[in-house]
Amino acid sequence: MANGSRREESRKVEEREGIPLLTPYKMGNFNLSYRIVLAPLTRCRSYNFVPQPHAVLYYSQRTTKGGFLIGEASGVSQTAQGEQVEAWKPIVSAVHEKGGIFFCQLWHAGRVSNYEYQPDGEAPISSTEKRLRKDIANSKATADRYSTPRRVRADEIPRLVNHFVIAAKNAMEAGFDGVEIHGGNGYLLDQFLKDEVNDRDDEYGGSLENRCRFPLEVVKAVANEIGADKVGIRLSPFADYNDCVDSDPQALGIYMAHSLNELGILYIHLIEPRMVTQFQKFDTKWSLRPIRRAFKGTFIVAGGYDRTDGNEAISTAAADLVAYGRLFLANPDLPTRFELDAHLNEPDPATFYTHHPVLGYTDYPFLHHHI
Numbered sequence: 001m002a003n004g005s006r007r008e009e010s011r012k013v014e015e016r017e018g019i020p021l022l023t024p025y026k027m028g029n030f031n032l033s034y035r036i037v038l039a040p041l042t043r044c045r046s047y048n049f050v051p052q053p054h055a056v057l058y059y060s061q062r063t064t065k066g067g068f069l070i071g072e073a074s075g076v077s078q079t080a081q082g083e084q085v086e087a088w089k090p091i092v093s094a095v096h097e098k099g100g101i102f103f104c105q106l107w108h109a110g111r112v113s114n115y116e117y118q119p120d121g122e123a124p125i126s127s128t129e130k131r132l133r134k135d136i137a138n139s140k141a142t143a144d145r146y147s148t149p150r151r152v153r154a155d156e157i158p159r160l161v162n163h164f165v166i167a168a169k170n171a172m173e174a175g176f177d178g179v180e181i182h183g184g185n186g187y188l189l190d191q192f193l194k195d196e197v198n199d200r201d202d203e204y205g206g207s208l209e210n211r212c213r214f215p216l217e218v219v220k221a222v223a224n225e226i227g228a229d230k231v232g233i234r235l236s237p238f239a240d241y242n243d244c245v246d247s248d249p250q251a252l253g254i255y256m257a258h259s260l261n262e263l264g265i266l267y268i269h270l271i272e273p274r275m276v277t278q279f280q281k282f283d284t285k286w287s288l289r290p291i292r293r294a295f296k297g298t299f300i301v302a303g304g305y306d307r308t309d310g311n312e313a314i315s316t317a318a319a320d321l322v323a324y325g326r327l328f329l330a331n332p333d334l335p336t337r338f339e340l341d342a343h344l345n346e347p348d349p350a351t352f353y354t355h356h357p358v359l360g361y362t363d364y365p366f367l368h369h370h371i
Helices: 002-017 054-061 081-097 141-145 154-173 188-193 208-226 249-263 289-294 307-315 326-330 334-340
Strands: 025-027 030-032 036-038 068-070 101-107 178-183 231-235 267-271 298-302 321-324
Touching: 036 334, 054 081, 081 101, 081 154, 101 154, 154 178, 154 208, 178 188, 178 208, 188 208, 208 231, 208 249, 231 249, 249 267, 249 289, 307 321, 321 326
Parallel strands: 036 068, 036 321, 068 101, 101 178, 178 231, 231 267, 267 298, 298 321
Antiparallel strands: 025 030
16 A cells, blocks of 8 residues: 555656756755745735734644745834744744745835834935836836935935844744845836935946945845845846836846855746736846846745746746746745646736735635635
């Protein structure tokens, strides 16, 4: 009987290994069972940026042994940190109980904010005093809700770096396996990286090296605090999310890749050039391959992937891992569905940004209707 079950197990492994996305991968010290990653999604289900108990079910539904999950972005400001740590603990435990590997995404919105979210109603901070003209969905109509930012002074940068360090320490205290620094999507670090936003004339603006200085200081400080083997970064050099675009995104991506090699971090997580805006694919001359060639660590790609695209990215070595957001949201058992090439639930955009604890969050059906 034992031999029979071993044979059955090895047959299953062989079948899975015919599907590139379902092959195992060693990411630094982490042994992943497959190449599919849960991408970090919106914070709308949190309350005051503190995750709520319904997140336990959401993340555990999407966890299987050796799966890699990246949590929704967590603000790095010093408000509500203790509360965030305690709130994340049961969520992290639920993922670990099912054998998952869980990273916390650290985020600062910068100018993608307004006075009411700021301490004492102050102006949001940025690399610039230029106000947002369009938001992440590329809508000019909703950009009015963002306030005119204040340009951060150079002498304030060390304090901001320290906010990320404190947040990383707190994430580790909450039990996370590591952190992903959010350096994309038009948020604070991206506002420094991109030359169409960063109009500074000090050591944090102007040249490519200067624009990358603050984000790299953040990565270095966090890596020194918790270990470079537990640190990743998300970048979107080609995207124009939140009115944040660069004139030479390929050069920006390659420079960051070489600089991050020197810091020895675990991975970079890049948004595909075709995702110029958040929900639409575009034809583009750009490719991530030159950045892939430049970076020595694990290379994660995201942006409009389906099963076929993902398998191709892994089989052609265009990426090590593929992150899925909307498809993983709508299909909590996505790896199983990819293995069986099964029908996929359609994501419902109408519920992407609702605050409801269940609707469009934990109520998408499993293939076999059980957890």
